[in-house]
Amino acid sequence: MSPSDFSSPIFARWRENAATDWSTYVDHAFVRGLGDGSLPEQAFLHYLVQDYIFLFHFSRAWGMAVLKAESHEELELASATVNALVNHEMPVHIEICAKAGISRAALLETEEEAENLSYTRYVIDAGLSGDFLDLIAALAPCVMGYGEIGTRLAATSAKGNPYQQWIDTYAGKDYQDVCHAVGQLIESSVRTRLGLSPDSSGRWKSLNRRFRTATRLEAGFWSMGMRGMARV
């Protein structure tokens, strides 16, 4: 199964230029453990709790996309994404944690791990130091990588996998649609600013660097998950 480009040839180029780091991310031991159900529950719960904090700051980063929007399409898509993350995805997360015996109060008091913090703050600073494109290039690995992982794991996951709900979420139509919407946003926002041959722009190299750094930090997030409940 070849991975989807999510309606964005530019995203496909970024992924190709970060191929080694991308593999480390989407084919991480944590991901394989989700796929065959062998991931220790403690590792998954540790990830889940940190991911809730992650979503808080990732939503803030999409709030920054609203702040930095320069067209109506950018404004509308960023606003819808913020709302989906905060008022739909985060409540689901709270529910899953509750089922696993982790209360909302416990979630809110958890200390943010360094690998968690480094990704979201890097994304936010990309947007602060650069423009909308720097921000979107740093946001893309998370959005698209989860879409790619979901689809791949769904194709191979065996019956009774305890992580089936997680897999179904990211393999599902709703999430895949989000990936395509973000893919279209990448296409339009890049082409508006850098023209039809963005790879000939002076910006191309730095956008690829943004994407690759964010990809490396995503891989670090899985490694953090693997540590289970142990603190930094």
Place this chain on the structure above:
Amino acid sequence: MSPSDFSSPIFARWRENAATDWSTYVDHAFVRGLGDGSLPEQAFLHYLVQDYIFLFHFSRAWGMAVLKAESHEELELASATVNALVNHEMPVHIEICAKAGISRAALLETEEEAENLSYTRYVIDAGLSGDFLDLIAALAPCVMGYGEIGTRLAATSAKGNPYQQWIDTYAGKDYQDVCHAVGQLIESSVRTRLGLSPDSSGRWKSLNRRFRTATRLEAGFWSMGMRGMARV
């Protein structure tokens, strides 16, 4: 009819401390013209077109509230507001303009007037230089002032007023609910950070200044509307 405090004693204090400027804003000739229907149509259309550009940047400012949120309540309310502004209020605006013969293309090509620009950029900079409270204090005069104006004009507007739809929008339950939600956000965000006696904090004076400056700039927006279609 005494104006509503929109569930926020703190807002009521800010308004009281900016009383002169607040009157200039909510009792502006433009507002009176809306109330008795005497406002020249050209002035209203000029205002309407500028207000569309205003909503773009005002939504960006609420995107900044998402970015600066420090609690789940702040994150949720700011996200919902962004989404309501961008994916509900702005489309209605486009529709009203279309009825008045102003195409979306024309809206997008209109040049932003200095009085328009100065308010939204002041709000955004308040958030950038200060914290969530500085931002909310600068956002409040627009949100709450329209709520107060809507209610007052609805109580006196005569039959056949050509601006009845505008009045009904801001006097209506949906908009009044937004004002109360923002009032509650002011209460919780201020009290969390500054305690139960925020007026004894060193921040109090500067928050009042933020509110008052934003109020002055809102009055300037009406004056710009009065100029009709003439350019700066």
Place this chain on the structure above:
Amino acid sequence: MSPSDFSSPIFARWRENAATDWSTYVDHAFVRGLGDGSLPEQAFLHYLVQDYIFLFHFSRAWGMAVLKAESHEELELASATVNALVNHEMPVHIEICAKAGISRAALLETEEEAENLSYTRYVIDAGLSGDFLDLIAALAPCVMGYGEIGTRLAATSAKGNPYQQWIDTYAGKDYQDVCHAVGQLIESSVRTRLGLSPDSSGRWKSLNRRFRTATRLEAGFWSMGMRGMARV
């Protein structure tokens, strides 16, 4: 006398594309009044006091250039400019005001006028919504315009002009050197990001718009000065 391009063909293009607004700015009645000494003292003092507040926020905008720097050259020049503005130019301003009988305390308590506020906040928001280039395109009209005005007025100012010190400051080598340094920064920062033909980039149109809007707001600043001590 043809105006200097301050080492930057790109700046020259921006100025040419904003020609009408540029003339309104550099050939404003306020400027002519400085040149032939006919400007009422009250207008000059009003400008001077507002300009002190302006410098505070203009320095903040250059602090944003430090924050958004992506190369060592950008970091070094922005840092040196911040320091020159804050620790050299602002103290001189305090001194000039003191001679005119305006104490530092009075300066600090002056209310910022809308036309003052709108320019600096527009510049800061240009940097926040865009990248380093958006910021520098919005900063340029102030820096370069004063350089152009200084040189032109110095060539024609007659003996005994009460505004000779002001003219000499901006016509002088120190200030002209700043203009050339900023011109070189425009060249290098634009070419690094947009290549050797920046006018074929999708960014070109919006950078020109930034420059032109900032130029219009600078003209508004002179008009504010003309109002003398009267408040908005």
Place this chain on the structure above:
Amino acid sequence: MSPSDFSSPIFARWRENAATDWSTYVDHAFVRGLGDGSLPEQAFLHYLVQDYIFLFHFSRAWGMAVLKAESHEELELASATVNALVNHEMPVHIEICAKAGISRAALLETEEEAENLSYTRYVIDAGLSGDFLDLIAALAPCVMGYGEIGTRLAATSAKGNPYQQWIDTYAGKDYQDVCHAVGQLIESSVRTRLGLSPDSSGRWKSLNRRFRTATRLEAGFWSMGMRGMARV
């Protein structure tokens, strides 16, 4: 030898409240290796190269302090610090690296490690989401910690320590003066905003959390150094 409070009782409180993390930071194996000269040269060089990249982003963070300044004292001190970092400390760093055989080109091409990135981006985001106080609380552990380490190591370092120059830099009067200036800035900026009993403000807890998180990330920076030239 009891550590200095650097003119700031508030800093002393923050340090005390983060005591465990502070010890991990200022008494790290890397620091002890600097103190007795046992640190492997490879570890030091790895640290040195990363520290150059760190200084770039740390200067950007101080640029943000200029952007967020709300008083002349804040503006002046932040501007002077930016200039000292960029136009004095960074050149010295380049010189030290050159002596160790690391060219400037090599410095600029080095990939930023995750532990390096996480600290500076956390600081910048603290300033973006919060106010001047959040920023200064996150900046303080780096500035003051190096001052404390320098003084302590200077008191015990034996003759012939290969890291004597490093120790002397941070134990020296110039650097200690910087620490006291920042200490005074903490006092004035906190007291202006939160009054004379800042620990009774709702902000106190979150400012302490900012300080402690930044302290933890500083300890991570030393651990990164210990890995020598190995990549993440």
